[in-house]
Amino acid sequence: MNLVVTDLTQRFAGTTVLDRLSLSTGDIRALVLVGPSGGGKTTLLRILAGLDLPVAGRVAFAGRELPRDEAGLQAYRKTVGTVFQAYNLFPHLSALDNLLLPLVQVHKLSLEAASERVREPLERFGLAAHAHKRPAELSGGQKQRIAILRALVVQPACLFLDEPTSALDPEMAAEVLDMIQELKLQGTRFVLVTHEMQFARRAADEVAFIGDGTVLAHGSAAEMFTNCPQPRVRAFFQRILP
Amino acid sequence: MPRWLAHLLVVALLAALVALAFARVNYAWNWPAVWAYREKFLLGWLTTIAMSLAALVVSSLIGILASLCLQSQRPLLEAVGRVYVELIRGTPLLVQLLIGFYVIANAVGLENRYVVGVLVLSLFSGAYMAEIFRGGLAAIPTTQRDAARAIGLTPWQSLRFVILPQAIRLVLPPMAGQLVSLIKDSSLLSVIAISEFTLSAQEVNAFTYSTLECYLPLAAGYLLLTLPLSALARWLERRFHYES
Ligand SMILES: Nc1ncnc2c1ncn2[C@@H]1O[C@H](COP(=O)(O)OP(=O)(O)OP(=O)(O)O)[C@@H](O)[C@H]1O
Ligand SMILES: [Mg+2]
Numbered sequence: 446m447n448l449v450v451t452d453l454t455q456r457f458a459g460t461t462v463l464d465r466l467s468l469s470t471g472d473i474r475a476l477v478l479v480g481p482s483g484g485g486k487t488t489l490l491r492i493l494a495g496l497d498l499p500v501a502g503r504v505a506f507a508g509r510e511l512p513r514d515e516a517g518l519q520a521y522r523k524t525v526g527t528v529f530q531a532y533n534l535f536p537h538l539s540a541l542d543n544l545l546l547p548l549v550q551v552h553k554l555s556l557e558a559a560s561e562r563v564r565e566p567l568e569r570f571g572l573a574a575h576a577h578k579r580p581a582e583l584s585g586g587q588k589q590r591i592a593i594l595r596a597l598v599v600q601p602a603c604l605f606l607d608e609p610t611s612a613l614d615p616e617m618a619a620e621v622l623d624m625i626q627e628l629k630l631q632g633t634r635f636v637l638v639t640h641e642m643q644f645a646r647r648a649a650d651e652v653a654f655i656g657d658g659t660v661l662a663h664g665s666a667a668e669m670f671t672n673c674p675q676p677r678v679r680a681f682f683q684r685i686l687p
Numbered sequence: 688m689p690r691w692l693a694h695l696l697v698v699a700l701l702a703a704l705v706a707l708a709f710a711r712v713n714y715a716w717n718w719p720a721v722w723a724y725r726e727k728f729l730l731g732w733l734t735t736i737a738m739s740l741a742a743l744v745v746s747s748l749i750g751i752l753a754s755l756c757l758q759s760q761r762p763l764l765e766a767v768g769r770v771y772v773e774l775i776r777g778t779p780l781l782v783q784l785l786i787g788f789y790v791i792a793n794a795v796g797l798e799n800r801y802v803v804g805v806l807v808l809s810l811f812s813g814a815y816m817a818e819i820f821r822g823g824l825a826a827i828p829t830t831q832r833d834a835a836r837a838i839g840l841t842p843w844q845s846l847r848f849v850i851l852p853q854a855i856r857l858v859l860p861p862m863a864g865q866l867v868s869l870i871k872d873s874s875l876l877s878v879i880a881i882s883e884f885t886l887s888a889q890e891v892n893a894f895t896y897s898t899l900e901c902y903l904p905l906a907a908g909y910l911l912l913t914l915p916l917s918a919l920a921r922w923l924e925r926r927f928h929y930e931s
Contacts, residue, residue: 519836522836522837529834535849536853537856547839550844551838551840551844
């Protein structure tokens, strides 16, 4: 993935939320962002996903710079996928139509080609029987798995997931985490914000600890979880990990 | 007690009370005199429907424009929207009709009173429609726009495939309610001599001096339109609640 973030700054109404944040990863498949609430994880992820423009700084994926105008970002967003904490499915469309909308309207597939594209993933993740239900008729775990598929079926270069399980009870969270794990094994690249440290440890290639709008620590999963030199980061993990 | 039985009971009770009241005033009924004018009633009733439907369509367009003005970032457009809505909602329709017909329509040389009637009624109703549309759009959470952008939809596609389909579900019930209001408000068109349902009843009353025989069918004729519409509005509302 080779993500390079340089001096990224973001402000909302005068408050600095990201403060010249810099981060450079190896050619990895999974980057996990962890850190205290309000530290700036969502803000960073939204910039990476092309949803917000930073005030200053640069982001490059595999050597390619993120565009800095809305028109450019619009094109960029077609090439990546985003999954939100609250699923953000379209409530007036069936699960299936939620998946077909980007394929047909954004990626200009024919309806047949799009239906063919989503058939196999729906079956693999046990969602085929629910494809014709509206989001209101799905469980939280089913909703989030549909939301992940919606981001995935367009074959994005990278998937951005912002706390995809924090609105779910443990059993449903496990369903979703299993799905993400399986996707990782199949080669999907992703940046994930999560408070599920056990999962982060298992799935992450690298972990970045975001706090006070900067990267407080960054390293391989093993380095970060076992003996991070940063006392603040160690304390955070000790509090969260059993 | 089932709901329909409760409704029936209340209606029957009300009918009994009204019948009692009529029995006490000792009114000399003369239905045949009014029956002779049934075609005039029917024509007036159809005119009311036509004027109300026309005003519904025009006021929807005005309402969409005005709601866009209300939400505009440009101060001038916002001001236009706000002044329009407040002015219309703060004055009686009767005054608007009289000024619209005798002053403005005269000044611009608009002679067809039916056209003037629909326009004034639409301007009146448009101010309420504007608030309905503004509320409908405001009720769609911003996370929906986010999700639409995230999958790569253009702003126009986002409006068409995500925002509007949801907003329409929200505004349909209050729009049906607005049509109910329009139908009743259109009775004021009688003051500018449009032969709608109310004026027809007034005229027949003038010919026959059978006041109740004219105005009871008038009330029934309005209820025939407004009751199903109210039911429709409630049904739409329930259906939406079930979906979200
Ligand atoms: N649109 C916004 N307008 C104003 N302030 C914002 C906005 N978005 C985020 N912030 C502020 O920026 C800071 C960082 O927020 P952010 O959501 O990025 O944190 P986070 O690390 O994702 O936290 P959490 O773990 O609670 O999700 C917070 O103080 C938040 O209040
Ligand atoms: Mg967050």
